[in-house]
Amino acid sequence: MKYMMFVCTDTEPDTDQSPEPDIEAWVADNDARGRRLDGHELAPVSAATTVRVRAGEVLVSDGPFAETKEMIVGFDLLECADLAEAVEVARTHPMARNGRIELRPFADLG
Amino acid sequence: MADARAAGATHPAAAAAARAAATAARDSHAQIVATLIRVTGDWTLAEDCAQEALVQALRRWPAGGVPANPAGWLMAVARNRATDVLRRAAVERRKLRELAALAPTEEAPPAGEEEVVDDRLRLIFTCCHPALALDARVALTLRTICGIPTADIARAFLVTESTMTRRLTRAKSKIADARIPYRVPSGPALAERLPGVLGVLYLLFTRGYDAGGEPAFADEAIRLARLLESLLPGQPEIPALLALFLFQHSRREARRDAAGDLVPLDRQDRRRWDHAAIAEGLALLGRVREDGPYALQARIASVHATAASVEATDWPAVAGWYDALAARAPSPVVALNRAVAHGYAYGPEAGLALLAEARSGGALDGYSLALAAEADLTARRGDRARAAALFRRAAEQTHADAERRALLDRAAELS
Numbered sequence: 303m304k305y306m307m308f309v310c311t312d313t314e315p316d317t318d319q320s321p322e323p324d325i326e327a328w329v330a331d332n333d334a335r336g337r338r339l340d341g342h343e344l345a346p347v348s349a350a351t352t353v354r355v356r357a358g359e360v361l362v363s364d365g366p367f368a369e370t371k372e373m374i375v376g377f378d379l380l381e382c383a384d385l386a387e388a389v390e391v392a393r394t395h396p397m398a399r400n401g402r403i404e405l406r407p408f409a410d411l412g
Numbered sequence: 413m414a415d416a417r418a419a420g421a422t423h424p425a426a427a428a429a430a431r432a433a434a435t436a437a438r439d440s441h442a443q444i445v446a447t448l449i450r451v452t453g454d455w456t457l458a459e460d461c462a463q464e465a466l467v468q469a470l471r472r473w474p475a476g477g478v479p480a481n482p483a484g485w486l487m488a489v490a491r492n493r494a495t496d497v498l499r500r501a502a503v504e505r506r507k508l509r510e511l512a513a514l515a516p517t518e519e520a521p522p523a524g525e526e527e528v529v530d531d532r533l534r535l536i537f538t539c540c541h542p543a544l545a546l547d548a549r550v551a552l553t554l555r556t557i558c559g560i561p562t563a564d565i566a567r568a569f570l571v572t573e574s575t576m577t578r579r580l581t582r583a584k585s586k587i588a589d590a591r592i593p594y595r596v597p598s599g600p601a602l603a604e605r606l607p608g609v610l611g612v613l614y615l616l617f618t619r620g621y622d623a624g625g626e627p628a629f630a631d632e633a634i635r636l637a638r639l640l641e642s643l644l645p646g647q648p649e650i651p652a653l654l655a656l657f658l659f660q661h662s663r664r665e666a667r668r669d670a671a672g673d674l675v676p677l678d679r680q681d682r683r684r685w686d687h688a689a690i691a692e693g694l695a696l697l698g699r700v701r702e703d704g705p706y707a708l709q710a711r712i713a714s715v716h717a718t719a720a721s722v723e724a725t726d727w728p729a730v731a732g733w734y735d736a737l738a739a740r741a742p743s744p745v746v747a748l749n750r751a752v753a754h755g756y757a758y759g760p761e762a763g764l765a766l767l768a769e770a771r772s773g774g775a776l777d778g779y780s781l782a783l784a785a786e787a788d789l790t791a792r793r794g795d796r797a798r799a800a801a802l803f804r805r806a807a808e809q810t811h812a813d814a815e816r817r818a819l820l821d822r823a824a825e826l827s
Contacts (some may be wrong), residue, residue, distance in 0.1 A: 349589035
């Protein structure tokens with residue numbers, strides 16, 4: 303099952319002082335297990351551009367699609383058996399504590 | 413330019429040299445900045461070098477004389493400056509090589525040379541890219557293409573200079589971070605992007621034309637429209653927009669009274685209109701074969717510009733062009749103006765009927781000009797008391813002092 307994992311900021315991060323998981327180790331571990339297919343950090347929202355087509359006209363505008371305090375700062379493409387495994391991958395990502403992670407399974411086009 | 417004035421106070425010859433420097437700098441600014449951005453990719457460096465070239469000209473021309481080719485001289489100085497800065501920063505050799513290949517003599521490139529033409533167009537299309545916020549596009553155009561000082565732009569936008577500096581820096585970062593290409597779109601993409609560029613020019617013009625605006629911005633918009641017209645032939649909306657600017661600009665002396673208040677079209681002294689500008693607009697419009705939204709607006713303006721008086725205006729022609737504009741580019745304001753035109757062409761009842769239609773969507777609620785139009789049509793129908801009340805209500809809704817005084821004057825005349 304493929305999941306798109308969005309790495310997002312959060313205005314209320316965890317205050318736990320225990321040592322933070324290391325992102326390099328997280329990538330190496332999940333890559334080795336074959337459950338992380340791709341992923342990358344993204345440039346800040348200030349570099350975002352939104353594109354729409356309405357009535358045949360292309361509308362390009364400055365900024366992200368939604369003006370929120372939380373923003374997507376990276377993504378990872380996962381291959382997991384089920385949501386439980388995906389949550390396992392997500393919970394060990396450092397941004398699970400400093401921000402939040404959204405897991406979106408690929409749509410079943412069966 | 414303050415430097416030019418300061419020099420002029422003492423020596424006439426020095427003043428002439430300073431003026432020549434200011435003129436040459438203004439005329440070649442876009443070209444210098446555009447070329448240096450293409451080669452170095454550094455917007456701030458390009459602007460600084462263009463500025464430095466002007467400073468050098470102001471320092472050296474009064475004593476050494478104005479060079480035979482002022483634009484070429486400025487380009488050479490700016491290029492040398494960029495080379496120095498990059499060399500000191502010990503950056504990529506490729507950029508330095510390209511700079512070295514750039515106009516090695518002080519001769520200006522021949523007029524119409526492809527690469528130079530491209531650079532200015534590239535700069536215009538990049539500054540007007542829709543992935544930048546609209547205000548940022550206008551500000552960046554003024555700063556980078558026109559070379560207007562940041563402080564002047566900040567004043568027009570009613571923000572502090574540091575806020576405007578941040579806004580410009582953010583826009584330049586976005587261009588770099590999002591990799592907005594330094595390129596003129598071609599084929600269908602050009603048709604898609606051109607309206608956005610013309611929209612920025614239009615906004616720039618209105619920023620100069622509106623009450624309380626910076627009059628110099630209207631001149632800059634006209635200069636840019638002329639530049640686009642020369643660089644992108646075969647795009648009918650460009651001469652159409654330039655013609656529209658010229659018709660509106662032709663009234664600049666007549667549209668304010670001694671107190672600085674706005675004089676409506678029907679009360680302007682038409683002898684004070686700039687008839688050379690009108691003639692140029694008519695010639696441009698005469699060559700437009702395919703009418704887009706700007707051509708239709710220009711045709712409306714041309715009917716007014718060629719009428720000897722309000723009474724002599726060909727109102728059925730104005731109404732007809734508004735019908736075409738309302739079909740092509742419908743908007744509440746176009747619907748309002750169409751109603752006014754029909755009112756003059758076919759009587760106040762016809763105008764009031766179309767006005768009611770235009771208002772039915774609610775988009776004109778609270779819009780003082782809609783109330784003013786209703787007041788004017790009502791007055792011409794003969795209902796003076798109701799018209800006076802409507803003018804007073806319109807006055808309450810406007811935020812512009814000059815407009816409010818004009819509306820209250822109309823109310824007083826009817827009471």
